[in-house]
Amino acid sequence: MTDVPYEDKLGRVYEYGEMLPAEMSPWAYNESTAYEWIPVTKDEAIKKGLNWRDPDLRKYKDATMxxxxxxxxxxxxxxxxxxxxxxxxxxxxxIQKELTFLRRFNLPIPDHCPLCRDRARIKQLNPMMIYNRSCVKCGKDIETSYASNRPEIVYCEKCYQQEVY
Ligand SMILES: [Zn+2]
Ligand SMILES: [Zn+2]
Known part of the structure; x- marks a missing residue:
């Protein structure tokens, strides 16, 4: 049993009903989705009381085919x-389901492991930020996750739908 209020290793106190302390997480911060959005260095993570997992240094096998x-x-x-x-x-x-999917959509077998593929996918997402801009077509004020220094052309919803339908 853990007592409430709970005091973590850094002396921070958690009351009943609060989010659980990160030090209780069975996962390391650098393996979580949080790390994908808010990356920190190992030192920063440890200072904040977050768990960290160092890379596994074991030698991996060569591909068997x-x-x-x-x-x-x-x-x-x-x-x-x-x-x-x-x-x-x-x-x-x-796995079988993956293979069926890749065959169905005529896609090659991935040469990156699942985690590297996921990290690459996250890199392509827009940051969790909203910018005030105006529609390139009609000039209406809009909110978008595309910053103004990005090369993409941004339309308001109405202009966008007229364009794609
Ligand atoms: Zn990999
Ligand atoms: Zn517009």
Missing amino acids: EVPKHIKDVKDDILKAILKCINCGKNYQI
């Missing part, structure tokens, strides 16, 4: 293969 470039050349034996991420070197596998 050479993956064909085109999905049409990929056989079902890929499901038994161990693959190696070309970015971080970690091993990963392809």
